[in-house]
Amino acid sequence: xxxxxxxxxxxxxxxxxxxxxxxxxxxxxxxxxxxxxxxxxxxxxxxxxxxxxxxxxxxxxxxxxxxxxxxxxxxxxxxxxxxxxxxxxxxxxxxxxxxxxxxxxxxxxxxxxxxxxxxxxxxxxxxxxxxxxxxxxxxxxxxxxxxxxxxxxxxxxxxxxxxxxxxxxxxxxxxxxxxxxxxxxxxxxxxxxxxxxxxxxxxxxxxxxxxxxxxxxxxxxxxxxxxxxxxxxxxxxxxxxxxxxxxxxxxxxxxxxxxxxxxxxxxxxxxxxxxxxxxxxxxxxxxxxxxxxxxxxxxxxxxxxxxxxxxxxxxxxxxxxxxxxxxxxxxx
Numbered sequence: 001x002x003x004x005x006x007x008x009x010x011x012x013x014x015x016x017x018x019x020x021x022x023x024x025x026x027x028x029x030x031x032x033x034x035x036x037x038x039x040x041x042x043x044x045x046x047x048x049x050x051x052x053x054x055x056x057x058x059x060x061x062x063x064x065x066x067x068x069x070x071x072x073x074x075x076x077x078x079x080x081x082x083x084x085x086x087x088x089x090x091x092x093x094x095x096x097x098x099x100x101x102x103x104x105x106x107x108x109x110x111x112x113x114x115x116x117x118x119x120x121x122x123x124x125x126x127x128x129x130x131x132x133x134x135x136x137x138x139x140x141x142x143x144x145x146x147x148x149x150x151x152x153x154x155x156x157x158x159x160x161x162x163x164x165x166x167x168x169x170x171x172x173x174x175x176x177x178x179x180x181x182x183x184x185x186x187x188x189x190x191x192x193x194x195x196x197x198x199x200x201x202x203x204x205x206x207x208x209x210x211x212x213x214x215x216x217x218x219x220x221x222x223x224x225x226x227x228x229x230x231x232x233x234x235x236x237x238x239x240x241x242x243x244x245x246x247x248x249x250x251x252x253x254x255x256x257x258x259x260x261x262x263x264x265x266x267x268x269x270x271x272x273x274x275x276x277x278x279x280x281x282x283x284x285x286x287x288x289x290x291x292x293x294x295x296x297x298x299x300x301x302x303x304x305x306x307x308x309x310x311x312x313x314x315x316x317x318x319x320x321x322x323x324x325x326x327x328x329x330x331x332x
Contacts, residue, residue, distance in 0.1 A: 053306070059299035062291075069293040073099045090264035090275065092284075092294040099297055101304070103264035107181070107274030111256055112249045114185020114270060115192055119249075120242055122189070123196030130197075131204035132226040143201070150194035158258030161187030166259070175271040179261035182270045187259045188252055192245040199244060203237020204230060236320040243316040247309050253282045277301050 063069045073092075078101045081087030089098040126146060130139050165187060166178045173182060207230050215225040231238075261273025262283065281298050288295045 056299050056302045056306070060296055060303045062296040063293065063300055066293075066296075069296055072097055072293045073297050088264075088266045090280070092297060097293075099293075100264075101301075103266050104275055104277045104280055104301070106266050106268065107260065107264075108250060108276040108278075110181045110268060110270065110274050111184045111188060111260060111276055112246065114182055115188035115249045116242070116246060118186060118189035119192035119196055119245055123193045123241065123245070124200050124238055126193070127197050127200035127204055128226060128231065131201050132230060133222065146197050147194050149190060150198070152191075154191060154252060154254040155258075157187055157190055158255040161255065161259040173271065177261060177271065177273055179259060179273055180271050181260060181274040184256050184260035184274065184276075185270075187255050188249055191252060191255060192249050195248055196241045196245040199241035200234070200238045203234040203241065206237065207233045239316055239320055243313060246312060250309065251278055251305060253278045257282055277305055 063073055077099050082089075082098065082100065086098075088100040088102040090100055090103050091098040126142075130142055134142060161183055162179075166183055169175065169180075169183045169186065170178050175182065211229050211233055212225055215229045216222075220228070256276045257279040260276065260279065262275045262279060263273035264275050265272050267274075281301055284294070285298055288298060
């Protein structure tokens with residue numbers, strides 16, 4: 001009986017072996033198909049990014065390859081002061097075109113600076129409160145409400161700044177112009193806070209619990225633990241949040257277009273109107289003559305925005321690696 005049972009089990013294994021191998025082959029084919037699809041999507045995204053960069057750079061290169069474009073929009077005219085009462089003006093469509101980039105740079109940096117000065121403390125400290133001090137029910141209420149701001153369209157925020165914030169900011173700071181750099185920066189901060197808050201809160205939550213327990217065991221208070229232990233440990237993630245917020249601020253269009261006043265003024269006075277790089281593209285691209293020097297100038301502005309953001313990300317990445325090395329060295 002034992003011998004017969006053993007022979008039956010062997011026959012069963014022989015018959016079942018092809019079935020198992022066929023199922024394994026199907027499983028391997030399915031895994032290869034999924035891996036191939038994921039790889040295809042990844043390379044599609046990379047290819048799309050490369051094609052966008054090539055297209056924008058190709059249109060911008062006309063400024064340096066076409067003789068008429070070089071004469072009308074040379075680098076000297078874009079970045080050096082010109083003769084006349086106003087050495088820096090952006091008037092590409094006129095009898096005497098003026099294409100100075102300086103007012104656009106000043107306006108972009110002024111608005112971005114105001115927005116970051118407001119959004120970074122608000123976003124980081126809100127994330128610190130939610131991650132370290134808020135009760136569970138309050139945390140579950142505050143986090144979705146703050147993140148909900150990210151879902152509000154920028155045109156709605158611009159309209160809110162134009163109709164509601166404008167008179168309040170003008171009366172509060174005693175400004176002469178209802179549309180100015182301060183108003184645009186404050187409205188822009190509303191769009192940046194959710195980005196900084198979300199990434200910072202994730203970075204603070206990712207700090208190991210043992211760090212907090214060790215600090216409290218040594219006699220530190222909750223505030224000292226949060227400020228001197230948790231916040232420095234989450235510094236790389238918080239820096240990444242600030243970089244993302246800065247990238248969103250420098251590339252934002254509708255809020256700045258509606259709230260800044262769009263005046264090409266070289267002034268660091270926050271009460272004056274301003275004109276940003278991205279708002280210039282949005283305001284003029286729909287009416288520009290295709291192939292004209294003005295058309296190439298707008299693409300050149302896009303290249304400048306890309307280069308500026310890329311350099312900023314590289315600097316932030318280098319600084320983050322240094323911070324991580326310092327933290328790792330001190331921990332060891």
